[in-house]
Amino acid sequence: MVNELPVGRRVAQWRVRRNMTQQQFADRLGRSKSWVDKVERGVRRLERVSSLREVADALRIDLGVLLTDQPGRPDPAAAGVEGVRNALSRYHVEAPSGPVDVAEVRARLAHAEQTYRHARYPQLLALLPGLLDAARAARAVRPDRATAGLLVAGYALAALALVKVDHGELAWLAADRAMALAQATGDPQVAAVATVSLAQALRHVDRRRAATEAAVVAVHRLRSARSGVAADPSLLGTLLLQAALAAAGRGLARDARQLLDQAAELARDVVAGDGGFGPAAVEAARVVAETALGDVTVATARHERLTAGGGWRWLPTEHRAAYLLDAARAYVLAGDMRRAGRALLDAERTARSEVHDRPAVRDLVAVVARPADAPTDLARLAAALHVT
Known part of the structure; x- marks a missing residue:
């Protein structure tokens, strides 16, 4: 925490x-x-890092001491990760003696999902062990499709949260649990929900080919389902974006752009679907994909157009903050540290946890805050993250 x-x-x-x-x-x-x-x-105000360093040198103290009084940076997510790990390690759940309130479990899941959308990762990780245990208990009493869907969603949410705090292998385990249970239901929609988190976990551990294949298969099964109910365009679009980003990470420009074009077609009739899917989500994914493909000029130009419009404000808080970090990386690759710093600080203002509780962000902050003419706020952020 930064000293006030x-x-x-x-x-x-x-x-x-x-x-x-x-x-x-x-x-x-x-x-x-x-x-x-x-x-x-x-x-x-001391507006420049160079001025702050002059003052710190004259006082014979480290710049970080001038900006923050924390001797070390505790990991607020550590206890939560251990709790989720323990929950995933419990293979046997005793069925409760009395009835289970499935509606209450559903309400807890909805609260946890909202916590994720607002990028409150330490709080979410603290909620997840109890939620997983409750969903498994409900499943033990009522082994039907409804309780399976709750448990799948709980595992999937755990995987997404673990990706955020850089526990990729544990995220993969949670996503695999979701996928195994979803496939056992035979419901392609439940399987598609599980696949979104599986694709993210696989991308995080550099298994992009497997991520692409899993997402594309889920799309095909959703579109081929004979349930008589049209496939949810938001879910289909989200899967296509996952497949596209995985393909871009592999350098497959043509595949990535085709998948993005398919997602864009679905997004035309969606203003702001579940999870924020819509035209803005597709444009944000195009920026990330173009960056991965090495075309940072196109990526940064697209980013400026996207954020100049109002549509991207419909994206959930977590999505906007995470995307701004991706935009900052694009600016770094383009050599524009000023705009990279602005994107970083915008991400922090949008969702503090997205910047402060994600270990992967520290390297980005260290690079962007390094120039002597970096703004004071970047030096403050670097000190708070202990990357000075």
Whole structure:
């Protein structure tokens, strides 16, 4: 957590600790006493990392000490991950003696899904062990398609959360549990829900070919189902986007763009479907795909057009924040650190946990915050993540 004490006040505290008057400190910096006074009172902000480093050097402290007082960065997701791991390790669930309130389990699942959409990962990981146990207990009492669907959705949600906190192999295990149970139901819609999380987990552990194949097979089975009910376009579109991103990661430009075009056709009649699928989600996926394919000029131009419009605001909080991190990576590849930094800070403002609780983001922050003229807010973020 970043200390809430203003930087100017912190400068004043450290100056006093170093037994320096404002004039002595100003002389050491080559500044005026008035400049020091304004900084300490917060009238003048230190806008550049280079200025912050000069001040920190003059105070003989590390830049991170000036910006944050945390001696180390605890992992808020660690306990939650261990809880999910333990829940996945419980192979035998005793059926409760009394009736199970399936509606209550469904309500808990809906709450957990909303927690994910708002990118509250430590809170979600804390919810998941109890949710999984409750869904398994319901399944033990009522082994029907409804309880199977609840448990599949619980496993799938656990996989998505574990991907976020960089536990790819454990995410794959959770997604595999969802897939095995979904296939046993014989319901292609339930299997498709499981496949979304499976594809994400497989992409995370660099098994992109398997991710593509799983998503494409799920699309085919949904479209071929003889249930008399039209396939959900949001679910179909989400699977196509997963397949496209996996194909782009393999360098298969033609396949990726064809899959994206199919998703775009489905999105034409969708304003904002479940999980945020719609035209904006397709455009965001095109940016990520073009970046993976190496065409960062096209990717960044698409990104500017997308965020200039209002449609992308329909995406869930988690989706927008995660996408902004992808946009930041595209700008880094394009050599535009200023816009990369802006995207990073926008991601943090959109969903703090998306930046602070995802280990993979730290390397990105370290690269973007490195230039001497990086904004102060980036230096503050780097210090909070302990990547200075």
